[in-house]
Amino acid sequence: MVDAARHPRIDVRTFTEVEKVEGFVGNFKVTLREKAKYVIADRCNGCGDCARVCPIEVPNYFDMNLAPRKAAYVPMSQSVPLVYNIDLDACIHCYKCVDACGALEAIDFSQEDQLVEEDIGAMIVATGFSHFDPSVMDEYGYSRYPNVITSMEMERLNNSAGPTAGNLIRPSDNKNPQKLAFINCVGSRDKRYNPSCSNFCCMYSIKNAILLKQMNPNVDITIYYIDIRTPSKGYEEFYDRAREMGIHFSQGRPSLITEDPETHNLFVHSEDVTLGKVMEKEYDMVMLNQAAVPQPDQNHMSSVLNVAQSPGGWFMEYHPKLRPMDSPTDGVFFAGACQGPKDIPSSVAQGSAASSRASRILQSDHWEIEPTVAVVFPERCSATTRGRACGICAKACPYGAINIFSPETPAEVVTAKCHGCGACVAECPEDAITQLHFTDAQILAQMRAVLADKPEEKILAFRCHWCSYGGADLAGTSHFEYSANERGLRVMCSARMDTDFIYEAYRLGAGSVLYSGCHPQDCHYITGQLIGAKRASRLEKIFDKMGMTDGRFRVEWISAAEGDKYARVLNEMQAVLDDIPMEDLKAEIEKLKPEMSKRLKKFPGVPGVQEAMDYSDILVDAITKQKETA
Template structure:
């Protein structure tokens, strides 16, 4: 931090929150709230005279509330910049700090928060993680038994710069403990709280145990664990070193901790899988190694930055293998544990990678985007035809690329923010949006071509560009056998699979239709799969009401690595068609055609549907506009 503060091209702003992020890659406008410290940074020299005279003491968050701090304080002695701040919730306005500051006149109680806007080319998110609160697990007694502490509290007690200058003591009687126990996976790998593993906790627990053993060789230390996970370079050797030092390891999850009322010693009730029995052991102190969880404001930051979150609440990366530090929004990158639990080496590596990715943008005069962008016809938008914009396109856009500045004005697409998922095109009730290179006319032409001959024998498969299309490709390159009656159409996302595509396929006489895309956690377009899944559910219910034969319409989520699944699904659909007598299938297709025509909204060649499909002029205009935006 000191080196960063000294670098003339780095501007360190503490006590500052991001309130809003607007714009797009290379042209972000970030609104910041610089919280008032009530101390002028350019006058404070960090002498600390104000602290000496302040009469108010409150728990110190940095010391895990194990020691006090004054109402005027710095978070830690190594704070950068070393500028004091006043906690107005604790301050009694005695003004002794003002008197102690003297001629510097650095303290000003009239200061207010400042709102500033900065033009930013790229953003790196490194908000870190928080800790699971073990007090909700009543069986461990945290908050009730004074000698049950968390590993972070223990680390502060064992730190030479901590509240006890590195002297590990029991909170109950301030004596040095001789028998210590660590309990791993507190809150994690637990279906009641957090099912996932926190990644680094095993090694963190072993590190703390080794440090304690080195400082106090006579201390008896035991670690309770479910599994010891040592996946990285040198980790297994470090685990072996801990055992050689005499640190005990017991495989088993403790079920309960009880306390001796007189001595305040703690008894751990646990299973020992190695011995195959239940054990009870007494300790002077117990440390709970709690799970890593997302920051409390992770949801707020997700909406501010317009980035998706995983089911566990962590920020979702563009691709877990190929682009693990990129967010789905161009120009925003992740570093460290905001994206998921990571140890220090992984966080450092990802931080360096994120800085490298961001520098590519900062050093580029132009930034290329995918050409599959959405385009709005203003004359068709409901703002023009009905006098009020419906706003559906703006609601479904995962990237906030569609603006409606006034309900009377047509929607506008910010080309640089559009990623071309096509969700807005499929959801627009006025047919006022199209997608370059995947227009309705192009997709319709392909559908009519593949269903021109013996359509009742064909299985029309709609594939997502990034996953199910890759799965189909893998099925072919792996030589998996599947029906030759399959005909595939590629679209960018399942969100682009318009209901009218499905209705038109059945109107043209298709025997079966496969609606396929990526798994929810693999979506290339943040919420695109969710939009497509909701539409698919509506279609399934509609076909059930029409009494369509079960299996003629199928929804499957297939990854690019599941070529075998793609082949199996098609063979099962072919088996369904083979089980229907040809005359029965023909009668059903003819029976449903009028219903399909009734539901169609925008394709030509169907009675009652507009014949206007000449997109060429609009597409040329959109392409020229995109080039001007560069």
């Protein structure tokens, strides 16, 4: 940290918050709030005279509130930069610090928060994680029993720079504990609080146990666990070492801790699963290895940075396997536990990877993006035709890539920010936006080709590129059998599946249509699936009102790992079609055709659509003729 602070090309800003992020990859405009320290950083030499004279003591959050600090403070002696800070919430304005500072004149109570705007090329988010508060778990009595402590408190008590100078004492009587219990998975792997595994706590409790045992070989340590997870290189050997040292491991999650009201000793009730027997053991002190949880302001940061969150609240990466340090927004990268619980080696690895990814942006003059971006036809935009921009596209865009500067000017796409989901294209009521390589005309031509022959037997499946297309692929490579009448059409996101396509499919006489995409939390385009899902449920209602047979229009969210589900859904749809007698089906298709054409009145006006229709008609004619002659 000291090296980083001294580096000529690294600028460390502490006590600073990101207020606002504008712009796009390579050209971010970031507004920072530099909070007032009431100390002039350039003048402060870190002598600590101000803290020495300060009469106010408050709990130090850095020491898990186990030790006091002054109102003029640094959280720890190794703080970088070593600039003191005055906690105005605690300060009583006695100004003794000003006198103590003397000729340096570093203390300035007139300071105010400052908003600074910076041009930033790429951002690395490393906001870390927070700890689960075990006091909500009544059964462990944390905060009620003095000798039940968390692992972080233990960490401070056992630290030579901590409040007790490394002398581990128990809070009730300041004696050194001789019998200790560690409880793993407090609040993690627990559906009541955090269903996920916190990744590093097993190793962490083993580490603490070994440290304590090294300092005093006579202490009796028991680690209660559900499963010990030591999956990395050298970890299992570390676990072996702990067992060799005589640390006890007991499989079985304690259900209750009770306290002797006189001695404040603790009784841990658990079943030793291996023995199949319930044990009640007495300990001097119990440590809870609490779950890692996202930072309390993670939601706020996610909206400031415009990055999505995974289930559980962690920041969501672009791709869990292939791009684990990239955010869905270009130019924003993640390092460490803000993206998910991680131990130190993985955090360092991710940090290095993120910085090299980021430097790639800083090194280059231009930046390649996916070519499937959205393009506006300014002459069709309602701002031009009616003098008032409707703004639907801007609202739909998950990336905020569409600007409408005034109601009279047509929408503008910031190409560098566009990720090509196509939500705006499908949402636009005027068909004034198109997506390159997925234009209405192109998709329409594909639809006409696949529905040229016996359309009433066909199942037209709209698949999103990232999930259901992968699911269909998996169904194929896994040799799951599904209906041969399925015809798949790929678009980038379920948000691109325009209502016009669905109407057109039925107008062309399709038997069934499948509307498929990612599960809501898996969407590759942050909120694209939500837009698609909303549209799909609207369509379902419309078709229901039209009197379409149930099951001819189906909406399913299928992930790339759910090949079996894709096959099952298709087979169920085939079964629905098989149940309708052919004459009835044809009659229904004919009956609904006028309804569909009514809704498609504006469609041929879309640039390129009429030509695509004409061309594909010629093509279809040619194919049918060829078939007839064959």
